[in-house]
Structures are given as structure tokens and as C-alpha cells.
Ligand SMILES: Nc1ncnc2c1ncn2[C@@H]1O[C@H](COP(=O)(O)OP(=O)(O)O)[C@@H](O)[C@H]1O
């Protein structure tokens with residue numbers, strides 16, 4: 088197998104005045120060339136730290152990382168020719184430049200000849216439906232347009248490996264879809280390209296990625312294709328319960344016999360409890376607990392498992408819960 | 413895999429990083445007003461101090477030439493040395509750093525882009541103040557003075573790169589320090605009086621700033637009657653030595669501090 | 685909640701904000717560098733300039749005292765004027781604060797006053813230290829026992845009002861500009877030239893000298909020197925008595941405040957109309 092990215096026991100500790108944060112705690116990652124590889128995890132899981140190490144901006148505290156066969160610590164100069172990174176919500180560049188000027192500027196830092204660079208910028212702007220904005224000032228862009236421009240910045244220089252750190256965060260549905268579509272198209276153009284993308288949207292990982300690593304608290308807790316990961320919760324029945332708001336209920340539900348895992352998210356002013364039941368009889372026990380809580384049931388659905396369910400099963404808690412912890 | 417040569421990337425980076433500066437100066441011309449008027453007002457204030465003292469005309473020339481070089485000093489400090497602080501905040505620094513270019517080229521690009529504004533500012537001071545207050549210069553020294561000027565500015569930009577790498581490391585504190593050091597530097601460089609008046613010790617310390625000797629040399633060349641601090645030829649040699657020393661030091665420290673910054677997460681903007 | 689209490693709260697918040705912004709360098713070292721080394725260097729630049737020209741003539745101490753007192757007290761204008769007028773633009777741009785301030789109950793005046801006052805503390809400390817150090821180092825004829833404190837305080841209070849008034853008007857005026865960067869310093873630079881801070885206004889060309897004689901800051905500078913140095917002071921207005929100088933200061937300050945209020949109201953109104961308060965200045 089041709090490996091694009093590989094890490095061994097990668098660890099990163101941030102030291103500030105009087106505390107240490109272990110952001111990565113022994114990560115072993117292998118990404119085959121040609122893949123769209125997802126790193127899925129809650130905020131604070133260590134996704135950005137991992138990306139920053141892989142793109143040579145940050146040194147690991149220990150462990151090893153190779154990108155395109157090059158060591159990120161020592162062979163970083165050569166590596167920098169071959170990679171690009173785009174982060175979600177970034178506000179980089181210079182607001183008074185025109186979009187095409189800003190893109191040209193960044194291409195020059197890679198030594199790209201101006202004419203091909205401008206041609207490529209034109210093509211990419213066209214492809215992402217930004218042609219009209221080419222002469223607009225960067226400061227005048229909407230956040231969706233800005234993020235598409237940022238994506239183009241990552242694509243102009245034709246990297247071997249493209250790193251996307253939460254590329255669709257805070258985008259509206261349409262812009263997020265455009266970004267994902269472009270990633271697919273770009274990958275389809277050349278089977279030797281690789282994308283590593285972090286996200287905390289499980290839908291995005293599921294829909295876009297060939298393989299996914301689920302990370303939590305600096306560790307990879309599971310890895311596989313989205314289908315394989317969902318397979319892990321296949322033996323359970325997944326039931327969503329929509330309840331009126333109320334006091335704490337999660338622990339009581341988790342204690343019910345036959346409830347393998349449970350998580351809660353807020354949705355339209357209701358609490359949506361996702362339960363993984365190892366047998367159908369467990370539902371009776373769940374209902375008794377709900378009645379005892381005095382909350383009202385606004386909806387019950389049985390549904391197919393998602394990556395979020397896989398996360399809950401593996402970690403024991405939902406992503407939102409992990410973020411608050 | 414083949415990719416563009418380091419030299420090519422270096423040159424292209426300089427041009428590309430200078431570009432937004434040109435554009436900023438051009439698209440925001442109102443800015444040019446403060447950028448040129450503010451130093452002009454400062455220069456004029458100092459000229460009136462000499463006027464009030466009934467100083468000989470060449471002293472007004474000292475102030476004008478000081479104001480001219482001051483424009484470049486400010487460019488180096490504010491448009492170059494402290495710039496990584498802002499770039500980091502905007503998230504630009506990490507994109508500069510992860511590109512296969514050098515931070516030195518980025519810095520030179522910034523300085524070059526800013527030099528346009530500095531030149532305008534310097535020219536305004538030179539013309540307006542000289543005409544307004546009737547300062548005249550010796551034409552015979554003009555060409556060599558121009559040569560010394562170019563050397564001085566080169567040394568200054570090399571020092572700027574050295575400072576930038578330090579600022580990258582100390583960040584906010586360094587920025588405040590630069591702000592606080594303005595007047596002390598004006599004092600030490602003899603922007604407003606002949607460097608000789610500082611005496612050997614203070615003048616010697618001040619000479620670490622390339623402006624001090626360069627300015628004195630230029631004054632000696634085009635303002636006859638300038639009290640000699642040290643002989644002209646020594647000053648020119650010292651400036652050349654400073655170019656070499658500061659260039660070498662800045663390269664070493666940029667490399668060292670970039671590595672240090674990768675270690676301490678100083679290149680990246682913390683988002684969470 | 686009564687209006688007075690709300691205003692007071694706004695005022696306190698603004699003072700705190702002003703203090704935090706202007707002194708986010710809370711470390712003493714930076715304060716020393718910033719508030720002492722800067723003005724001290726500015727003073728010594730002038731001292732060297734004087735010495736180069738006049739050597740150690742008979743008048744030396746008096747002239748150096750003229751220069752030093754001007755520079756020392758100028759920190760009030762620098763902090764007050766540039767700090768405050770820039771502060772308004774900064775609040776819009778860097779701190780994205782202005783729109784909250786505008787919509788908060790405390791009147792904008794009160795907010796600005798609070799910010800100005802925060803700067804004042806730094807200015808007083810800086811002026812004092814510069815005066816003391818320079819007096820000792822240069823042997824200036826300033827004796828703390830012989831200072832005319834009533835004159836100094838009265839003149840400085842009036843001048844401070846004038847500075848704050850000017851700064852407010854100027855600062856709100858600056859909101860009209862897309863990028864007001866540097867205008868605060870430019871404004872205080874111009875004031876520097878026409879206020880007799882480092883040279884007598886009589887060296888200015890005719891029109892400028894006339895404009896200067898309408899500036900309250902000139903009479904403030906004159907009062908400062910007379911109160912600090914008594915009969916040793918080099919006078920810009922030898923024909924005026926101390927009382928006359930103070931009277932002129934009073935009149936010009938009143939005129940300045942009226943003018944400032946008019947400008948402020950106008951600029952404030954247009955700023956609101958044109959939506960300049962929460963304009964994005966990112967570029
Ligand atoms: N520069 C930094 N200094 C100190 N701690 C940091 C820094 N950057 C990130 N962290 C901490 O490291 C952990 C992982 O952060 P990050 O890699 O940004 O996670 P993610 O991208 O998954 O949200 C978090 O606890 C975060 O607070």
C-alpha cells in the first residue's frame with residue numbers, strides 16, 4: 088500500500104505557565120494515497136494539533152510523523168512544496184486586495200510562474216462559482232465566499248496532500264455542499280491526490296470520507312470506513328426519543344438494563360435522547376424512567392446508526408458532552 | 413519531484429508580499445496624508461526649536477535629513493519588525509511559514525512595499541521643509557550621499573530582519589518595547605542634532621543602530637560645517653560591516669527562532 | 685434604576701476599559717519605559733539641541749526649564765488627546781466596542797470622559813517623574829516649596845477640560861474617515877507646534893502665531909512655567925500678569941468647549957445617520 092501520511096506514537100503537550108495540556112496522546116495514523124480521509128472528533132479532541140504537526144507548523148513532543156514519505160520535523164523544507172492547508176473560519180490575507188490578487192499572492196510564495204497561476208485561479212474561481220467575485224475586495228466577501236476562496240488557495244499550487252481543518256465550520260448548507268463537492272471533484276481529477284479532513288460534523292465524515300478515524304482526548308478510538316464504524320453499533324437498535332426539557336435524565340437512562348449507550352442533544356427546544364438498546368425489552372424500562380421524570384414524550388423514532396452513535400458507543404458519551412467536559 | 417528554485421521563490425515572494433503594501437498605499441490614499449504629514453509636523457516642530465535659538469541654517473538641515481532617515485526607521489520598525497505580531501493574529505503567519513519560502517523574503521517584501529510610503533514621506537519632508545525654511549545642500553556631495561543612503565538603508569533592513577525574528581519570539585512585549593523605544597532611539601541616533609554632540613560613549617552605543625553613522629556621513633557630505641563624529645570613510649566602512657553582520661545574524665536568528673516557534677506553538681493562531 | 689446611577693456605572697466601566705486598554709502593559713518595566721523613558725528622551729533631545737547652539741550661556745538653566753516643563757506637561761495632551769481621539773476609532777476597529785457603547789444607557793460623553801480620565805493617571809505619573817529626574821539631572825531652578833500650586837492646579841484643570849473637549853470633537857470627527865489611523869497623533873502634533881510647548885510661539889510665522897494665541901494650551905504652558913519657575917520663567921507673554929494669563933486661559937477654554945460641543949453634536953449626528961458607528965474597518 089502506498090502511504091501518504093503515517094504517524095507513530097505521536098504526542099503533543101502544550102505547556103503554559105502552570106499547566107500542561109496533552110493535546111495528542113500517542114496517535115498512530117496511516118492514510119493510504121488517493122484517499123479522502125476523515126478525522127472526526129469533538130472540539131478539543133486534538134484534530135487541529137494533529138494537522139498543524141503534519142503541515143510542519145508545530146513540532147511533536149515525541150513520536151514520529153511522515154507526510155508523503157518525508158519526516159515533518161527534519162525534512163520540512165522539502166515537504167512544504169507538496170502540501171497545502173485550509174482551515175475553516177480563517178480570515179487570512181489582506182482585506183483590501185481583490186480576490187484574484189490575494190490568490191495570486193499566495194501562489195507566489197510557492198514560486199509559481201504568474202501566467203499559469205492566474206490561469207489556474209481563473210479556472211478554480213469559475214468552478215466554484217466565484218468568477219463574479221474575482222475583482223471584489225476580500226473584505227467584502229460573505230463567509231461562504233471567503234471559505235471557497237480559501238479552498239482555492241489550497242488548490243492552486245496543486246499539492247500532493249491537502250489538509251482541510253474543519254473546512255465547512257459555520258458555513259450555510261449550500262456553501263458547505265459546494266466546498267465538499269469541490270473536494271470530490273479535485274480528488275477525482277488525479278487518483279494520487281490525498282485529502283485529510285478534520286470535522287466535528289459526523290454527516291460530513293460519513294458522506295465525504297473513504298475512511299474515518301474517530302478521535303477523542305488526543306487518541307484515536309476507532310478507525311475504518313464509515314460503514315465499518317457504523318457496523319459496530321449494528322447489533323443494537325437505535326432509538327431517538329424527543330422529550331420536553333427537564334432535569335437531568337441521562338444517567339438514569341444509562342442505568343436501565345439493556346441500554347448499551349445513551350447521549351443527548353438539544354434540538355428545536357427539545358431534548359433528543361439517542362439510545363442504543365441491546366434488546367427491544369429495554370424500551371419498557373426506558374419508558375418507565377421517562378414517566379417518572381415527568382417529562383413529556385414528543386416523538387419516538389427507530390433509525391439507522393450514524394457515526395455519532397459509533398462515537399457514543401466507543402466513548403460512552405456524546406460529542407457535545409465531551410466538549411463540555 | 414521538481415519544483416521552482418529557492419532563488420526564484422525568494423524573489424517572487426518579495427514581490428508578492430510587497431504587492432499588498434503598494435495596493436494599500438494606492439487604494440487608501442487618505443492614509444498617505446497622515447503618513448507624510450505626521451513626520452513633517454514633527455520635523456517642523458524641531459526646526460522651530462532651532463529657529464528660536466537662532467541656530468545657523470545647517471542645523472535646520474540636520475533636522476531635515478534626520479526626518480528623512482526617520483521615515484525609513486519607522487518603516488523598518490512598524491512595517492517590518494513588528495509585522496509578524498499582526499500577521500500571526502490574522503492567521504497569515506502560519507500560511508507564510510508553511511509555504512516553501514523563507515521568512516526573510518516575506519520580511520524584505522514587507523519592507524520593500526512599505527518603502528514606497530517611506531519614500532513619499534521622506535521626499536515630502538526633504539522638499540517641503542527645505543523650501544519652507546530655506547535649507548541648502550552642497551551639490552558636490554549629493555552622489556556619494558546617495559550611495560551612503562543606500563548602504564544605510566540596506567543595513568537598516570538587515571537589522572529590521574533581526575528585530576523581526578526577536579519580535580516573533582517575544583510578540584506582544586516586543587511590540588510594546590518598540591513603541592516605548594521610539595524617542596530613546598531618536599535621541600541615540602542623533603536625528604535632530606549632530607551625532608558628535610552625544611559624545612564618544614553615548615554616540616558609540618548609538619552607532620549600533622546603522623542610522624547613526626549613515627546619517628552622520630550623509631550630513632558630512634552635503635551639509636558643510638557638520639561637526640565630525642568619526643571620519644567619513646570609517647563611518648562608511650562601519651555601515652558596510654553592519655550590513656554583513658546584521659544579515660548574518662538575522663539569518664541565524666530567523667532559523668533558530670522559527671524552530672523554537674514551531675516548538676512553542678508560536679506560529680499558529682490558537683482557535684479553540 | 686435612576687439615570688444618575690446608570691451614568692455612574694457607565695462611567696466606571698469606561699474608566700476601567702480605558703485603563704485596561706492603555707495599560708495592558710501592566711508590568712512596571714514597560715510602564716517605566718513607556719511613560720518615563722519616552723518623555724525623558726524627548727526632553728534630552730531638546731537639551732542637547734540647546735547645548736549645541738548656546739553652550740552654557742547665562743540663560744541656560746532657565747531655557748532648559750522652559751523646554752523640560754513643556755515636554756513633561758505635554759504628556760497630558762499626548763495621552764489625553766491622541767489617546768482619547770484614537771480611542772474612539774480603536775473602539776470601533778480593534779475592539780469592536782463602539783456599537784455596544786453607543787447602545788448602552790450611559791451617554792457617550794460620560795463614556796468618553798471615563799476613558800479620558802483613565803489616561804490622566806498615566807500622564808500625571810509620567811509628568812512628575814520627568815520633572816523630578818530632569819530637575820535633579822540638569823539642576824533646574826525648580827523648588828517644590830516655591831511652586832505656585834494654586835496657579836498650576838487651576839490652569840491645569842482648565843487646560844484638561846479643553847484637551848478633553850478637543851479630543852472628543854476630533855475623535856468623533858475621525859469616525860467620518862474610513863481609516864483614522866494616525867490622525868490622533870497628527871492632531872496632537874499640530875497642537876504641539878502651536879502651543880508653545882518647546883519654543884515660544886513668537887517664532888511662528890504671523891498667521892500661525894495668531895492662531896496659536898487663540899489656543900488655550902499656550903496660556904496653560906505659560907501658567908505652568910510661571911508657577912514652577914516664578915520670576916525665573918522665560919515668558920512668552922511678558923506684558924501679561926499671572927491673572928491675565930489665567931483669564932485668557934479661561935476664555936479660550938470656554939470658547940474651545942463650545943466649539944467642541946458643536947462639532948461633536950454635528951459629527952455624532954452624521955455618524956449615526958451614516959451608520960459609521962459599527963462600520964467594519966477591517967482591511
Ligand atoms: N496553543 C495552545 N496552547 C495550549 N493549549 C492548546 C493550544 N492549542 C490547543 N490547545 C489545547 O489542546 C487541546 C486540543 O486542541 P485542538 O488540537 O485545537 O483540538 P480540536 O482541533 O480537535 O478542537 C485542547 O484542549 C486545547 O485547549
Ligand SMILES: [Mg+2]
Nearest residue numbers: 134135683684
Ligand atoms: Mg480545531
